[in-house]
Amino acid sequence: EVQLVESGGGLVQPGGSLRLSCAATGFTFSNYNMNWVRQAPGKGLEWVSYISSSSSSIYYADSVKGRFTISRDNAKNSLYLQMNSLRAEDTAVYYCARPLFGGFQDYWGQGTLVTVSS
Amino acid sequence: SYVLTQPPSVSVAPGQTARITCGGNDIGSKSVHWYQQKPGQAPVLVVYDDSDRPSGIPERFSGSNSGNTATLTISRVEAGDEADYYCQVWDSSSDHHYVFGTGTKVTVL
Numbered sequence: 592e593v594q595l596v597e598s599g600g601g602l603v604q605p606g607g608s609l610r611l612s613c614a615a616t617g618f619t620f621s622n623y624n625m626n627w628v629r630q631a632p633g634k635g636l637e638w639v640s641y642i643s644s645s646s647s648s649i650y651y652a653d654s655v656k657g658r659f660t661i662s663r664d665n666a667k668n669s670l671y672l673q674m675n676s677l678r679a680e681d682t683a684v685y686y687c688a689r690p691l692f693g694g695f696q697d698y699w700g701q702g703t704l705v706t707v708s709s
Numbered sequence: 710s711y712v713l714t715q716p717p718s719v720s721v722a723p724g725q726t727a728r729i730t731c732g733g734n735d736i737g738s739k740s741v742h743w744y745q746q747k748p749g750q751a752p753v754l755v756v757y758d759d760s761d762r763p764s765g766i767p768e769r770f771s772g773s774n775s776g777n778t779a780t781l782t783i784s785r786v787e788a789g790d791e792a793d794y795y796c797q798v799w800d801s802s803s804d805h806h807y808v809f810g811t812g813t814k815v816t817v818l
Contacts, residue, residue, distance in 0.1 A: 626807065636744075636752065636795050638807035650804055653710075686751055693758055694799025694807060695742035699751040 593617040593698045595687050600703030607677050607707070613670040613687030613700055621645075621665035626690050627672050629683035630702075637683075640672065641690070655681075677707045711800040713810035720816045727783040729813045731796030734777060739798045741779040743772060747792045755794075756781060783815070791817045 599611040613625070627639040640661040641650045649661055660673040670687050684704050688696035714732040721727040731741060741759050744752035754763050756772040759779065769784045783790055796810035 628807075628809075635812040636746075636797075636809040638809065641807070650806070652806065690799075690807070693740050693742075695740075695754060695757040695797065696744075696752070696807075697754055697757075697763065699753075701751055 593689070595689065595698055595700035597685060597687055597700045597703035600685065600705045602706045602708065603677055604709050605678060605707055608673070608675045609677065609705060611672040611674065611685055611703060611705070613672075615668045615670065615687075615689075618689075620663075620668040623689055625663065625670045626688045626696060627661060627670075628686045628688050628696070628699075629681075629705075630686070631680070631683040634683075639685070642670070674705070677705075679707050681705060682707045710806065711798070711802075711808045713796055713798065713808055715794075715796060715810040715813045717811070718814045718816065720818055721783075721786045722818045723786055723788060725786055727786050727790070727815055729781040729783075729794050729796075729815065731779040731781070731810045732777055733779075733798065736777055736779050736798065737775045739774075739800075741772065741774045742797045743770075743781045744795045744797065745790075745792045746795065752795065786815075786817055788817050791815055 594616045596614045624643045642661045658676045662671045684702040686702045687700045689698045743756040745755045746752040755770045759774040760772045771782045794813045800806045
């Protein structure tokens with residue numbers, strides 16, 4: 592059974608940093624591209640970042656470019672999101688998701704809440 | 710950047726048909742995917758590539774896509790279908806961005 596489990600969320604002050612993790616089980620992680628998608632409280636879904644299976648291709652939404660860094664460790668079956676210079680508008684539930692060819696996400700984690708507030 | 714527009718809400722009586730639209734410039738030339746999200750839960754894929762259903766998704770969920778509008782149709786609506794629904798495309802022309810629609814709240818009366 593495919594499972595994606597996020598961790599690392601919490602309360603952080605504006606300007607602070609946080610590192611999210613996503614542990615993948617039930618599939619060959621190294622064969623799949625991965626995404627981070629977030630959802631602000633009461634708002635819609637927003638794509639954040641993409642990383643290819645070998646880490647050779649990485650993309651970011653304009654809203655996080657230069658502040659967030661996506662990475663992965665295929666030996667540990669894990670996906671990461673390093674978030675720096677956090678702002679109040681980064682407050683959201685962050686999901687890791689597995690995109691397939693054609694762009695749809697067939698599996699999602701349960702999400703981890705990041706709250707940026709003083 | 711590419712924009713997908715959905716109606717904020719759709720209301721439907723049990724047993725009737727709900728239609729949720731997703732508007733975008735020449736969206737008919739793209740593959741559209743749909744997700745269902747219930748309160749406090751992660752999104753679930755219900756339709757992919759315009760009209761295909763993942764295993765385990767009832768046949769009551771169907772999709773179409775043409776011109777500037779894609780549509781998710783839920784037939785014989787049940788109380789359990791009450792949720793938020795999001796359309797999504799992969800905009801490969803925009804630096805590999807994944808674009809989500811604004812979301813539609815489906816209320817079962």
